[in-house]
Amino acid sequence: MSAWTVERAAIELLRCEDERTDREPITDEWPKLDVATAYAVQDATLRLRLERGENLVGIKLGLTSRAKQERMGISSPLVAWLTDAMELPPGDPVPQDRLIHPRVEPEIVFVMGRRLAGPGVTTATALAAVESVMGGAEVIDSRFRDFRFRLPDVIADNASSAAYVTGSVAMDPRELDLSLEAVLVEVDGQVVDSATGAAVQGHPASALALAANELGARGLAIEPGWIVLTGGMTDAVFAPPGASIACHFTRLGPVFVSGGAHASR
Ligand code: OOG
Ligand code: MG
Numbered sequence: 001m002s003a004w005t006v007e008r009a010a011i012e013l014l015r016c017e018d019e020r021t022d023r024e025p026i027t028d029e030w031p032k033l034d035v036a037t038a039y040a041v042q043d044a045t046l047r048l049r050l051e052r053g054e055n056l057v058g059i060k061l062g063l064t065s066r067a068k069q070e071r072m073g074i075s076s077p078l079v080a081w082l083t084d085a086m087e088l089p090p091g092d093p094v095p096q097d098r099l100i101h102p103r104v105e106p107e108i109v110f111v112m113g114r115r116l117a118g119p120g121v122t123t124a125t126a127l128a129a130v131e132s133v134m135g136g137a138e139v140i141d142s143r144f145r146d147f148r149f150r151l152p153d154v155i156a157d158n159a160s161s162a163a164y165v166t167g168s169v170a171m172d173p174r175e176l177d178l179s180l181e182a183v184l185v186e187v188d189g190q191v192v193d194s195a196t197g198a199a200v201q202g203h204p205a206s207a208l209a210l211a212a213n214e215l216g217a218r219g220l221a222i223e224p225g226w227i228v229l230t231g232g233m234t235d236a237v238f239a240p241p242g243a244s245i246a247c248h249f250t251r252l253g254p255v256f257v258s259g260g261a262h263a264s265r
Contacts, residue, residue, distance in 0.1 A: 004030040006037060010044035013157050016143040022100050025144050025153040038155035039218065045158055046081045054083035057227055058112075059215070060138065062159035064207045064231030065199040068105070071235045074151050077201070079211045080159035082227060088139065088163040093260030094239045099141045099162055102239045104257050105232030106183040106247035108197055108204040109136035109166050110173070112226045116208070118216020123202075126209035127173055129222075133204075135167035135183070135252035137245070138229055140236055164229055169253040176251050179203045186246040187237050195233040204230040 009026055016023055027033050033041075050056065063069050064077045088095070094102050113131030141162035144153060154160060179198040184191050201207040207230040212222050222228065239245060243259035 004033070006040045006044050009033075009041040009156055010048060013041070013143050014045055014048055020098060020100055022143060022145040025149045026156060027150045027153050033152040033156070035152055035155060038152035041156035042080060042158050045156075046083075049081075049083050049085070054085045056081060057084050057087070058082045058229075059211055059222065059226065060159060060161060060164070060229035061207045061211050061231040062154065064201050064210070065195070065233055067195065067199065067235045068232045072147070072154070074154070076151055077207070077210055077231065078151070078155050078159055079214050080155070080161055082161065082164065082229065086161060086163050088165040090165055090168065090256075093258040094139055095163065096241055096260050099139070100143070101147070102139050102141045102162060103236035104239045104245050105138050105140065105236040106185055106195075106234060106249075106255070107136045107138050107164075107229045107232055108178060108181065108200065108252070109134045109164075110204070110208060110228040110230065111170070112222055112224050112228065115221055115224055116212040117221035118213035121209045121212040121216070123206045123209050126212060127205040130173045130205070130208070132170040133173040133176075133178065133252065134170050135247060135249035135255050136229060137165050137247050137255045137257050138232065139163040139165075139239065139257070165255060165257060166227075167249065167253050167255040169251070171252065173205070178205065181252060182250045183233055184248045185234055185237060186248065188244055192237060193234040197233065199233045200230050207231055
């Protein structure tokens with residue numbers, strides 16, 4: 001097999017996504033894949049998505065809460081791209097027919113009002129650039145078998161992104177204390193987990209600042225109108241066909257995600 005390159009890794013990860021097949025971590029075969037090269041792979045996957053007609057709509061953060069970091073065994077947050085192909089209209093089920101092993105996690109979502117460019121972005125300047133905040137749920141679907149990966153793998157894989165849904169309540173972030181905004185995660189009517197916004201880097205706007213500084217180091221900025229998913233507040237829950245998942249936020253309201261119907265035999 002030929003040697004791994006940025007381009008080859010990007011094509012391989014999009015192939016896994018399109019063909020709905022998982023694989024072993026790329027670092028098993030390419031142990032020298034480092035974080036900077038992994039972001040180059042991620043950027044190459046974005047270019048391929050744009051070439052096939054998707055539009056960039058924002059960014060997501062991953063591994064910003066201790067619950068997520070402990071589950072995945074990685075203590076470093078990361079940033080990835082969101083395109084319009086990942087938008088899940090409210091009420092639509094998890095698109096099982098195109099996903100490998102979807103999981104759902106509750107997230108606080110920002111819509112940007114002003115441009116935010118690192119370095120030097122603080123929590124306060126980040127919050128001041130936000131236009132509105134919503135509750136949300138992300139559907140993640142790692143292209144790596146059993147969600148087993150190292151940091152460079154998951155960066156290259158666009159942070160396991162698959163789909164996201166936002167709630168119907170949009171608030172001015174200055175009207176509520178996001179560190180105290182709680183979420184209850186229910187699966188089939190049973191509460192399985194809970195957290196507050198403080199789980200996300202102390203405050204979701206700190207995660208936003210982190211993203212602005214991370215992108216700034218790569219010469220990029222967060223643009224007005226962009227959506228920013230600030231990272232799972234709790235561990236993710238499985239979302240098989242037949243599951244009903246609800247994320248109830250204190251003031252941002254509920255976000256419902258259905259696993260969809262069982263496949264007929
Ligand atoms: C990596 C993606 C993490 C989050 O919100 O922490 C993420 C994974 O858990 O597969 O989206
Ligand atoms: Mg997430």
